[in-house]
Every structure is written in structure tokens, then in C-alpha cells.
Amino acid sequence: MNVSTSLKVRLPAFVLLSEVVMLLLYAFFVTYDDNANAKLQNNETNPMENSVYQDYPYFADVQMMIFIGFGCLLAFFRFYGFSGMVFNFLTATFSIQWAILIQGFFQFYYAGKIHLGVINLLYAEFACAVVLISFGAVIGKTSPIQLLVMALLEIPFFAVTEWAVLKYIRITDAGGSILIHLFACYFGLGVTFALYRPSLNEGHSKEITSYHSDILSLMGTLFLWVFWPSFNSALTFKGDDQHRAILHTFLGLSSSTITAFALSAVFNKRGKLTMADIQNVTLAGGVTVGASVDMMISPVAAYALGIMGCTACFFGYRYLTPFMARHMRIQDQCGIHNLHGLTGLISSTAGICAILLATEETYGPSMYQIFAHRAPPEGDPKLLELQRLIPGLKPGLGRTAQEQALYQVAAIFSTIVASAVGGLLTGWVIKLPFMASPSDTDCFDDDLFFDMPSDFDSVKGPRTSISYEEKVQMSSMNTKVDTGRQSL
Amino acid sequence: MNVSTSLKVRLPAFVLLSEVVMLLLYAFFVTYDDNANAKLQNNETNPMENSVYQDYPYFADVQMMIFIGFGCLLAFFRFYGFSGMVFNFLTATFSIQWAILIQGFFQFYYAGKIHLGVINLLYAEFACAVVLISFGAVIGKTSPIQLLVMALLEIPFFAVTEWAVLKYIRITDAGGSILIHLFACYFGLGVTFALYRPSLNEGHSKEITSYHSDILSLMGTLFLWVFWPSFNSALTFKGDDQHRAILHTFLGLSSSTITAFALSAVFNKRGKLTMADIQNVTLAGGVTVGASVDMMISPVAAYALGIMGCTACFFGYRYLTPFMARHMRIQDQCGIHNLHGLTGLISSTAGICAILLATEETYGPSMYQIFAHRAPPEGDPKLLELQRLIPGLKPGLGRTAQEQALYQVAAIFSTIVASAVGGLLTGWVIKLPFMASPSDTDCFDDDLFFDMPSDFDSVKGPRTSISYEEKVQMSSMNTKVDTGRQSL
Amino acid sequence: MNVSTSLKVRLPAFVLLSEVVMLLLYAFFVTYDDNANAKLQNNETNPMENSVYQDYPYFADVQMMIFIGFGCLLAFFRFYGFSGMVFNFLTATFSIQWAILIQGFFQFYYAGKIHLGVINLLYAEFACAVVLISFGAVIGKTSPIQLLVMALLEIPFFAVTEWAVLKYIRITDAGGSILIHLFACYFGLGVTFALYRPSLNEGHSKEITSYHSDILSLMGTLFLWVFWPSFNSALTFKGDDQHRAILHTFLGLSSSTITAFALSAVFNKRGKLTMADIQNVTLAGGVTVGASVDMMISPVAAYALGIMGCTACFFGYRYLTPFMARHMRIQDQCGIHNLHGLTGLISSTAGICAILLATEETYGPSMYQIFAHRAPPEGDPKLLELQRLIPGLKPGLGRTAQEQALYQVAAIFSTIVASAVGGLLTGWVIKLPFMASPSDTDCFDDDLFFDMPSDFDSVKGPRTSISYEEKVQMSSMNTKVDTGRQSL
Known part of the structure; x- marks a missing residue:
């Protein structure tokens, strides 16, 4: 049975409806934060001490990571560059405006209003990063409608979990290893479990990269790499805490990068480097230092964490991802379990150790x-x-180190459970028939949702072997076909 | 008649002459601004309060928009990537150094000198953005000489208009909707009217994109999108005003982006997405919030403005641009009238409403x-x-809201008239025979002004159908041709 | 004789060993700088006055230059895009972590510890830039092992020279024209002299660019261009000094850019532009203003320096680089002698003039x-x-202007001698047989060190002319070959 994948009605309907809802919610519930409210400025406020100058640089850096970094990184498939970059753009934009409202109700709501400042945008970007990480698990196999519905559901699941963990369990997690990376990972795995496609378990003929898509994707990695210190330090205390967060993130990324090169070469049959390792595994250190990023763990610990996270991540890609696909019905397209799950667990553990070892x-x-x-x-x-x-x-709360450590453990387990359950439920919802889910054959193909430029056929090349006669025939047919076949 | 398009004499002559003029003007008229002058620093100045720390971050962000954002966005034609990116680089560089002088005379001139600080560079970047927007109307059909002459003339036209409007009409226009977007748009339309090429009205065989040029162009869009809040807030008052400008720009872009996706799908025959919409229409919100960007319009108004601007922009691309090309001799290559004109008008109107509604x-x-x-x-x-x-x-001046609103209307009309007239005159000048204007056939082709790498022929493919015999012959000729034909 | 170029053992061994060494050194010698140390914060420290807020923005900008700017710029070869970008990533990462230690011992060592803050990372990035510039001389002809060993040796050579020159000769060189550009250039020339490959003197069939690699490389140029003011001003005094450094760098780059276009056109046979000029020569102004970048040289001097540096650089590429390759056994792949050597010499001379002319x-x-x-x-x-x-x-030290000028001259000569000797020694070391040096045929080819995506063969095209029969045979063989041959 061929389910229609036209976006003609569905996408506008979704957008129109959500815009009406948002207009109403923004109109009734959103006002300016004190730092953005002209009325509250007077001869006792100093414009240069406005919170915007503390928050905006980090907001801008995280914007680069989300729109450019993720956008390029997710454009790694040979025939799926438009989709990777564009769906990232759409999902991110929708997620942020939705998260401003949902997180706003939980964290910035008082006097009957959500108070909006750049700090809300920064929080919303973190919620958006959660959605984009989960997206990584199902990239290539989902329609934009499915992605939007996923964002629609994941943001509230995330906001509630975040709020409950911070308000009731009360944890220390500056870089978001637990609340961002673990949540995003297990939510994504839940979704992909629900969307399991048995016929894709042996791979798909279009699940490949090209010379240019690999370079584009590496550029994405580099943007993420460069701005990761801003990501990890954006929500720490100002001053020495933020200073340490930057140092630790840099050191962790740095050691993780050279480790990734070493592992890539040693496990390659011919002793060559594999681009996928360099695009993904190099980033493991950024996640691994997360939970303890602002603590006095010492520089060498950050360096060591980078090596450990990278190693776990590398072997995850090599052994765990294929195992989960084959035996657990979990097809984790980008390997988010390696880059965010395993590293998140190491990071959380390291955070607990740092808590236990902290002394005055x-x-x-x-x-x-x-x-x-x-x-x-x-x-x-x-x-x-x-x-x-x-x-x-x-x-x-006057907790001891041991008490705090136990609460951290509780937070890790609750987050994993909440996210996995949320992911499963979301997966079942977006599996519903009217979600424009692509057929197995049409996965990993821009052609399904985009008007493609005429040279795309030549990028793809013939799907099955073409006989000599056919080729001759094609070559003499007309310019357009010719251009297609030979150019770019 | 074949007019020569060699740059061998013309480009160096133009550059040499302008360098001599600039050296003289810089030598006689340009000195350091007080914040950049070592002599004025003493025990009462605090280095960290130097104006450079307020201006440089915004300057750097706008640099990214101009050189990377515009550069990539304008590289959207399949055979015109070099030209799009490189002519943007050349025109932008020349425009900024020229605007430093011209704007300097109007805005930073006292004690017989132009006083130079990073703030001048920031203003000059805005003048440069004006030129680059106008460039969008004539891209693909102009030589670098024509672009440089256009910049040479547009900068003074702009500086005089800006100065006259700000000094005599006195308006409020923080995001530059009137002075930047409307001016740039109608100037560009004036130029393209003068350069009308009837034979291109039915389209040109090279007026197409490719898989990679579309991705590159989308990257440009994303860079512009990410840094647009800096652009719109760079020249507002510090503190809460700048804070609001950032919030409104983000919200406007955000709602405009999801609207663009919806409209793109609903008006596509097969319910697919069109890359050109995503590359251009998504940005409409950034312009639309411009004129009221620092006012207390409330977050929901920014959200609504994004939707309105995007809708106008979308239908402009669909109906108005073809109409203007067919019936008004206005060939607006990038559709700047949609992205900057229509949105600029909506923005100016919204600005007037905001002025009328403002209360203590x-x-x-x-x-x-x-x-x-x-x-x-x-x-x-x-x-x-x-x-x-x-x-x-x-x-x-003790104006009432109504008075100010009337002045805004006056500014809108004067700006449109001044820019259209300036554009027409400029267009007539750059139509002169020695400007190396490309022939109709050579439009949209990098080959005209660049030494191309050997694979460019294969990017282009044969222009007309090649017979089977010819192909066989070519394939056995030599390596170089072969490499050309088949690779990248 | 075919030397193995497998990285299977060598790369992991190098990385493992260096990680063990670094872990030990970091563990025993590296602690937090006062601004990153929680213990030293109290009721007298203001978090917002932490040094991180002065250093981090410049650090982040230089990160962009190193990882994105250099990465893209060095991906200019048609078949060497992976290597250019990836080896840059690996070498830069390793160089920075190594420089933190080595420079740390010379500049941030007291009380038995290296004190680590973002300022060390900034210094280390400058050391890293030195290595990457030298890399430019030997790109395409070196294995990642050779590059890592080069970094391993160059960083100490650089740190010692920097320390000796700053401590004993005591010079003024804010933009690093002497210590960064001249050092990097002559070190690189020393290395490439040692690695001389006579058979490559007539060029290599893969030493070519492609349409896309040229665009990618130009993007790299633009990133460097945009952030160069941050690079040149990162280590100046705060306040007006930094302000001037930004202005001068912008002006120098700006005049150098338009000059490069003029020279490119005038010296091209057909009056067209050459991409290599635009990718490289446009940047000359950034180096040329370096040594006097924070001085009161007047804006016009910065403008003039840009023109001079660009002109020297252009003619260097045209005449000096081929001459050195043919007659001096110096194969300078990226022409670093033009962009960093000649401009560095002009810059140093201009610095001396500025010193001599400085008055109270x-x-x-x-x-x-x-x-x-x-x-x-x-x-x-x-x-x-x-x-x-x-x-x-x-x-x-109470020096007169003349004395200081003489010390600057001494510093120039000592730096050139030290770097050239260091480069030669390093070159001899990395010429040792177990360094996986590529054979002449395998130079400029990603295939040697990477698992390539299936379309790479088509990017490359057949190396030698293929007969018609072979082509027919290939075309009917199987999908994979077909896809390879025809796509992207």
C-alpha cells in the first residue's frame, strides 16, 4: 500500500494550527522580562549591566551550533543533504518557539505571565538541542510532519522532566549530561524502537555518503567542536565556574579528538581513517565532561574524561549500535546512544565522583x-x-556529599525512565498513518519531500545496472538528461 | 557586436584610481576617534569601558552576515558560484572602505576630520548591506566593474538620503526598515530597470541551481538567520532596547520560518518543498520587525509580524516578481522587492502603528x-x-505621536523616491559601453570573468545534445577531457 | 621500494604515547589559574570581572579561524579535501594541547605549577597557528604522522624562541609579524627544503582544484578575513590599543583585497580573475599591519601597508615561489613565503619605522x-x-627609539635563523623511513589515508585515458562502479 507523503495539506495545517495556538498563548501569557521592559528602567539601572550582555554571546554561539553545526552534520547522507539541513532548520525553529512557552510555564512564570528575555531563548535552545539529538536516531526515515509532532511532544516531556528533577530531586548538572544528553538519547531510542523498520536492518542502498556530503558534515562537526565550550558553560555561575567550564570542555574535546583518530586507524582493516569516526567520535569529550564541567576536578581529569568518553563512544559505534539494531529492534541512525548515551553515563558517574570528592x-x-x-x-x-x-x-538543603550523590543517581534513573517512556509514546503517535511516513524504499532520499534541481539524478546515478544499449539511447536523447548525467 | 569583457585594464584602472583617491582622503581627513586615540587615554579613562567593547561584537556578527552569509546565499546559481561569492567579497570590501569616508563626512566629521572608530565600521557595514541587497536585483547580469561603479554611486546616494532623513525628517527606524531595506530595494529596482534585458524575460538556460549550490546557498541563509538579531539590534540604545530588539528579531524570524515551510508546501503542485522558498522567504521576518524592533510592541506582535511579512514575501515571489518582469521591465533576479520591499513597507507601517500606540x-x-x-x-x-x-x-522636538507618524510617512516616500531615482541614474551610468557588461548568452556563467578549474566543463555539461559518435570520440581523446567530463 | 603508509600501528602508538606523557604532565604540573580557581573567589572578587570575559571572545574567534578558516582554506585540492580539513583538525588539536604545556612552562609557570586559564588557550592557539602556517608549505606531501611529529618539535622550538626573544631581546610585536608569521614561514621552508621531492618540481597531475574545492577554500579565506581583526588584537593592551588594532587590521585587509583583484586581472592572460589569488593574496594585509597594529600609525598607513603587502605577496606567488622551487630546492606548496614571509618582513620594517617615529x-x-x-x-x-x-x-628599560629599533632588527634576524634551523632539523627527522611519508605518486590524494566514499573514483575520473571498449565494459559491470563513475 502506498501512503501519500504529500505535504500539501498536512504541513500547512500543522503550521497554521500551531501558529494560532501560539499567537493566543503568546498574546495572553507572554510579557517582557524585567531586563527587557522599558518601564522598569530608571536612574538606578545601568544599561550596560542589562542581563542581555551576559546571555546573548552564549545564545549566539549556541545558535551557531544548532542551525549551522547540527545542520551541516546532519547533511551527511549522499542523497539526503537537503533534508538533513532543512528538516533540522524547521524542527529547531519550531522547537525553540514551542519551548519558550512550555519551559516558560515551568520556569519563568510569575504574576500570571511568562517573562521573556534572552535567558529564555537560551533555555529554549537547550530544549531544542534535546529534540535535535533525538532526531539523529530517526533521520532519513521520518517525514517533516513526524519530526514536528515529535518536537511538539518531546518539548513538554522534557520540560516536565527537567522541572521535576530540578525542583524535587535537585541535582547539579551544569553541562546537561543527565537532563540534556541522557534524556535526548533515551527519548530518541524510544522513538526509533517504535518506528522499527525490519527491512532496513540490512542497510539501505542510499544509506551512503559522498565526497562532498562528508566534507559538509565534517564542517558541521567543526562548528560544534568550536562552540561546545559555550554550550557547556552557558548556564553555569558567572566567574570562575564559567571559566573552568570552558577549560574543561576544551580539554575534554581535545583529548577525545586525538583518541578518535588513533582508534579509527587501529580498527580499520587497511590502517586508514574513517570519516564517520572523525565526524562523530571526536565530539564525545564535550559530552563526557558535562556533569562535572564547572567543578574543581583538575585539568587532568577533564583530559582523562575526554579519552574515556571517546573510547566508549567508539566501541559503541562499532559493536553496540549493530547489536541493538539486530537484537533489540533499535535502529539508531546516527548512533546517538554512543555519542550521548554512553558518554552521558560516564559523565554522570564522573559528576557523582566529583561530588563525593569535593571538599572545602x-x-x-x-x-x-x-x-x-x-x-x-x-x-x-x-x-x-x-x-x-x-x-x-x-x-x-544542607545535604551531605553522600546524600547529593544518591539524589544524582535517582535523577539519572528517573530521567532515563521518563525519556524512554516518553519516546515510546511519541513513537507510537508519529507512526499513525496520516503522518506522511516515507516508505522503506524512499528513505534517505531528498526527492520525496523536495523539488530537486535537475542535476540530482546524476548525483544519484542509475539505481540498478544500466545496459550498454540504454546508455547509448540516453546519451543521444536530449540535453537535459545529458546535463543531469554528467554534471556536478 | 561583441563588447570586450576583459578586466585586464578596466579593473586595475578602477582600483588604482580609487586607491589613490582614498589614500589622499584618508591621509587628509581621517584620524582616530577619541576611543582609539592613545593621547586621550589617562588616569580617568578605564580601558574596559572603551567603546570598542560595545561595538566590536556586533561589528563581527555583521561581518559574518556580509562576507559569509551574503557570500554563500548569492552563490546559488549552478554555474555562478565563484561570481556570486567573489563579487560579493569585492563589492562589500570596496563599499565599506568607501562608506567609511562618505558616511564619515556626514556623520563623524568635526574639527576638520573624520573620526574613525569601530562604530564607523559598523555604520559602513550597514551601507554595504544596502549595496549588497541592490546587487541581488542584478546578479548574474553584471560585470565586477559595473558592481564597483554601482557601489561607488550608491554609497553617496545612500549617505545623503540617510543624513537628510535623519537630520531633517528625524525618524525612528532602529532596524533600518526604511533607510536600509526600502532604500536598497528601490535603488536596486531602479538599476535593474535601466539594465533591462528583454531576451532574458523568458529565462536563461543557465539560470538554474544545482544540488550543491542549493546547499551552499542555504548555509548562507542560516548564517544570516543566526546573526540577524545582531544586525537589527546593533544600533539601538544599549540596555533594554537592545534586549527587546534581539527578542523581536528572533521571534519574527522564527514565525516567518515555519510559515515559509507551510506556504512552500501548499503552493507546490506535488506538495513538496521548494528550496528557493526556504533560502529566501524564511528571512522575511527579520526585515518585517525592523522599524519597531526596539519598541514595546509585545512579543506576540513580533510573532505576528513575522507571519505577515513572510506571507507577503511569498506571494510577491509567486506573482509580483514575474508580473514586474513581464509588464514593468523590472527583472528582479533575487526578488529583493519581496524580501526587502514588501516586508519593508509592512515593517514601516507597523512602526507607525507602534508610534501611534506608544504611551507613557x-x-x-x-x-x-x-x-x-x-x-x-x-x-x-x-x-x-x-x-x-x-x-x-x-x-x-516635543512632537506628538501623530506628528511623528506623519514624519515617518514622509520619510518612507522620500526614501523610495530618492532611491528609485538614484538607482535609475546609476543604472544608466553602468550601462555605458566600457563597463564590460556581459552579453545575454554569457550571463550567469563564471567562465566569463574567471579562470575555471578543469572540471567546470563537466559541471556545466554539454550545452546542446551531443551525438553518440561525438561522445565516443571524446571519451577516447585524452585524460584531461575525460577527467573533465566525469568528475565532480 | 614501497614504504608502508598504514596508520594502523604508528598513529595509535604516537597518540597513546603522547597521551600518557600529557596525562602525567597535566597531573603533576597543571593547576588552575587564579581566575579559574574557586578557592580564590570571595567577597572581594566580582564574577563579572573574571579574566574569562576579556579573553574568551577572542579565543572563540581564533578557534573559528583555526578549525573552520584554515580547515576550509587547506581543502583546496580537488582530491585532497578530506586530508586538508582533517589533518588540519588533528594537527591543530594536538598542537594546542601540547603548546599549553610547553608555553606554560615558559610563560605561566610559578610556584611549581603551570597555571591554566583561557589566556593560556589563547597563547596556545597562536602557537598552533604557527604550526598550521608551516603545514601549508608541505601540504599534500606529508602523512599525519609527519605532521604530528612536526607539531611535536615545532612547538618547543617556537616556545623557546618566543620566550628568548621576549625575555632577552624584548620587542614590540602585537600582531605577531615576527614571532608568528616569520617564524612559521621560515620553519616551514626549512621543513620543505629537507623534504625536497625533485620529481614533483614539474607539478603533479593531482595538484589541481575543482569547482567545489575552490569554493570551499574561498569560504575558508572569508572566515580568516572576518576574524583576522580578533587575531591581531587578541594580545594587545585593552582599550584604545585593541581598538586601533581592530581598525588597522580591517583597513589593511580591505585595501589588500581590492589590490589583489586588480593584480589578478592585470596579470592574467585573458584579463580574468584567478581564484588562487583571491583565496590567498587578499589576506596579505592582515599580516602586513601586524607589527605596528596597535601603534598610532594613522589609518592611512594601515591602508597603505595593505596595498604594499598585497603587492609583494602577489609577485612572490608569481615569480619567487617558482624560482625557489626550481633553483633552491624549496617547494612551498601554499606559498607561505609570500603570505607570511614577505609580508612579515614588510610588517616588521613598518613596525621599526613606527617605533622610530613615535613621539609623546x-x-x-x-x-x-x-x-x-x-x-x-x-x-x-x-x-x-x-x-x-x-x-x-x-x-x-629606558630604551631610546633607536635602541628599540635595533633590538627589533636583532629579533627579526634571530627569529629567522632559529626558525630555519629548527625547520631543517625537523624536516630531517620527519624524513625518517617509519614516518609513513607518501610516495610521489600518492601525493595530493585522499585515498592514501582515508576510506573513501564510493563516488570518489568518479570525482577523480580515470587516471589515464581509457579506451572505448573498457568504458563499455565498465558501464555494464555493476551498479557500484556505475554510481561511482557518474555521480557527484
């Missing part, structure tokens, strides 16, 4: 700022004493 | 800062009162 | 800050007087 001797009194829940509770005389040393210190 | 209740006393011309004039007791609340407030 | 009348008292070694020595009463005007002024 190493951190000084600002330990109670970084590990906010270990700060003495309101009313404790020690709090006043600490506040003299660290003026902005907020009262905490 | 919404803005507080800083209303007189944003709508500077509504501030009480020098000597008015209300001014002193306001200055106690908003320390840096400058005396204004 | 032009600079005010801050002259003794910019020309630090001319400041009065400790104990001189003039020092106290100056310190009242310029609070942070450090005691200097």
Missing part, C-alpha cells in the same frame, strides 16, 4: 555555591557566616 | 528616549523632570 | 605603555610621574 579545602566557601544543595538551610548560623564570604549565596 | 503607561519615562523626537525640547521644564528619571535623556 | 606628542604618556621597553626603569623619577597619568604603567 579545594573549593573554599564557594563549594556551597557550586553544590548549591549542600549549602546550609535558611536559618542555619553557618549560612550567615558563608554569606559574609560569598555575598550572593542562597540557602540550600 | 507602557514605556515609562524612557518613552522619550526610544521616541527621541517626542522628548520635550530644550528649556521645557518637563525635560528636567524626565532627565531626573532617565539621566542621559537628550532634548527632543 | 602623538601618543601622550601612554607611549610608554605601548612601547613598554622605552618606559623609564624602576626608580627613575619620571616613572612615578608617568604612573600618575597611566596608573598601571610598568617600569621599562
